[in-house]
Amino acid sequence: MTNNRVLAVVLLVVGMILLFFAYQSSQSLGDQVSEVVTGRFTDSTLWFLVLGAASAAAGVGLLLFGKSTSN
Secondary structure, eight states: OHHHHHHHHHHHHHHHHHHHHHHHHHHHHHHHHHHHHHOOHHHHHEEEEEEEEHHHHHHHHHHHHOOOOOO
């Protein structure tokens, strides 16, 4: 397994973990109340969503389009 593939898998796993935390955070009572009052998620939940999606997308992109070198 090349270094690019290892990095891609790590990014994908980290992204999925962050998205799981975002989901858990969005289901909390404080976040539910904030969403009802303001119409949006709290800052921490939003960061989990953005960073998780970016990390997962980068991992998938590297897996699909990353340059693989075989020596």
